[in-house]
Amino acid sequence: MIYILDTADLEAIKHCNEYYPLAGVTTNPTIISKEKADFWDLLKEIRNIIGYDKMLHVQTVQKKAEKIVEEAKLLKKELGGNFYIKIPISEEGLKATMEIKRQKLDIGVTITAIFTPAQALIAAKAGADFVAPYVNRLDNILGDGINVVEEIVCQLSKYNMDCQVVAASFKNVEQVHKCAAAGCHSATVTADVLENIVNHPMTSISIEGFEKDWASVYGDKTILDL
Numbered sequence: 174m175i176y177i178l179d180t181a182d183l184e185a186i187k188h189c190n191e192y193y194p195l196a197g198v199t200t201n202p203t204i205i206s207k208e209k210a211d212f213w214d215l216l217k218e219i220r221n222i223i224g225y226d227k228m229l230h231v232q233t234v235q236k237k238a239e240k241i242v243e244e245a246k247l248l249k250k251e252l253g254g255n256f257y258i259k260i261p262i263s264e265e266g267l268k269a270t271m272e273i274k275r276q277k278l279d280i281g282v283t284i285t286a287i288f289t290p291a292q293a294l295i296a297a298k299a300g301a302d303f304v305a306p307y308v309n310r311l312d313n314i315l316g317d318g319i320n321v322v323e324e325i326v327c328q329l330s331k332y333n334m335d336c337q338v339v340a341a342s343f344k345n346v347e348q349v350h351k352c353a354a355a356g357c358h359s360a361t362v363t364a365d366v367l368e369n370i371v372n373h374p375m376t377s378i379s380i381e382g383f384e385k386d387w388a389s390v391y392g393d394k395t396i397l398d399l
């Protein structure tokens with residue numbers, strides 16, 4: 174299971190990149206628009222923070238395959254490193270994926286806005302490196318996001334596809350946990366969800382107990398002072 178951060182908020186990226194075992198950052202046009210920043214400055218700063226080894230996923234805003242490929246090449250040239258073009262599932266998106274792979278451009282492809290296992294399988298067949306099912310958006314329409322993720326994981330494994338699932342659109346820790354239990358390869362989450370994975374009231378109570386008991390004997394000294 175790998176964790177990816179789903180935001181373009183530079184402060185959140187700085188923080189989470191320092192404190193969490195992040196594999197990279199994912200964005201989409203909605204996430205980028207929220208920052209109201211210069212597009213290239215923002216993306217280059219994200220690359221600067223996470224470095225060239227971690228994944229950076231950026232979504233195309235083109236609709237036609239040829240233009241998607243052109244945009245992917247420009248993004249890779251400007252942002253470099255471990256780069257993935259995110260392409261919403263569509264006929265044009267599949268065509269663009271096959272073309273990017275045919276040209277061996279060293280550009281990863283994440284087919285996004287996946288809502289069914291059938292979409293995921295055909296995206297994998299076209300050459301997608303990742304498929305991104307939207308868990309919470311499925312849950313919102315009684316679509317059982319976790320079950321969809323589980324079916325996708327099973328199908329990719331059954332057909333021995335060289336494609337991983339990056340589950341997306343999470344609103345809570347339970348959804349992330351259930352995806353992990355279903356064998357999902359990765360999850361892209363907001364900083365809030367990431368922090369909630371770590372925090373637990375019983376953990377806080379336990380830590381308070383350790384601190385109180387230590388202080389009763391050693392006062393405010395730490396091991397470094399003894």
Ligand code: G3P
Nearest residue numbers: 179200201310341342343
């Ligand atoms: O990156 C796409 C996905 O994470 C969307 O999430 O919260 O807009 O459903 P959300």
